[in-house]
Amino acid sequence: MPKIAIVYFSATGHTQQVAEAIAEGVQSVAGTEVSLHRIVGEDIHNGRWSNDSIVAALDGADAIVFGTPTYMGGYAGQFKAFIDACGGIWYQQGWKDKVGAGFTHSQGLSGDKLNTLTGLSINAMQHGMIWVGTATMSEGATPEKTNRLSSYTGAMAQSNMDQQTIGSGDHQTAIILGKRVAEVATRWNK
Ligand SMILES: Cc1cc2nc3c(=O)[nH]c(=O)nc-3n(C[C@H](O)[C@H](O)[C@H](O)COP(=O)(O)O)c2cc1C
Secondary structure, eight states: OOEEEEEEEOSSSHHHHHHHHHHHHHHTSTTOEEEEEEEOGGGEETTEEOOHHHHHHHHTOSEEEEEEEOBTTBOOHHHHHHHHHTHHHHHHTTTTTOEEEEEEEESSSSTTHHHHHHHHHHHHHHTTOEEOOOOOOOOOSSTTSTTTTOOSSSEEEEOOTTOOSOOHHHHHHHHHHHHHHHHHHHHHHO
């Protein structure tokens, strides 16, 4: 049974909604198991992130989906602290051949989200992971459309400052990515 772990940082809950939609997509594939892991600032001391139970869950997963809000055109600092803390795993190539994917949320329509997804994919490549993109065409640019931000490297979501809930199109795009990761992990495990 392929295990899919979703690891993310979210300050005000939007990126968490994307993470939960990805989990929904994973659960639509029979025989897969999903877990959600939130990176929190309380696990960062003197700039170093540490949480043994999250690392153990990621080590035991067949696929890891990485998610962070876009801050200043890249990772949120809290997520970068997590990424850097996993450098020892990289040295051992402990995540080699796991399936990887990524997502980001930001306020700007562009907001330079692609840079964040590029960073997530490069991190996965350094780990020797198999990167999976959205592989879904953009239905159009309005909020209810699937992949309305035309992102193929990973799932993008965008909300305005006064918007509590992510839009239906972004929600659906995240479900599609979760389903695809679960399907790829299932095939890769055979
Ligand atoms: C320090 C900081 C930097 C930000 N930089 C960007 C940015 O470069 N582009 C953008 O579109 N939004 C930017 N934002 C808005 C965040 O992307 C938005 O608050 C975040 O996606 C909300 O996600 P969350 O609810 O999961 O925390 C920034 C927000 C903060 C706090």
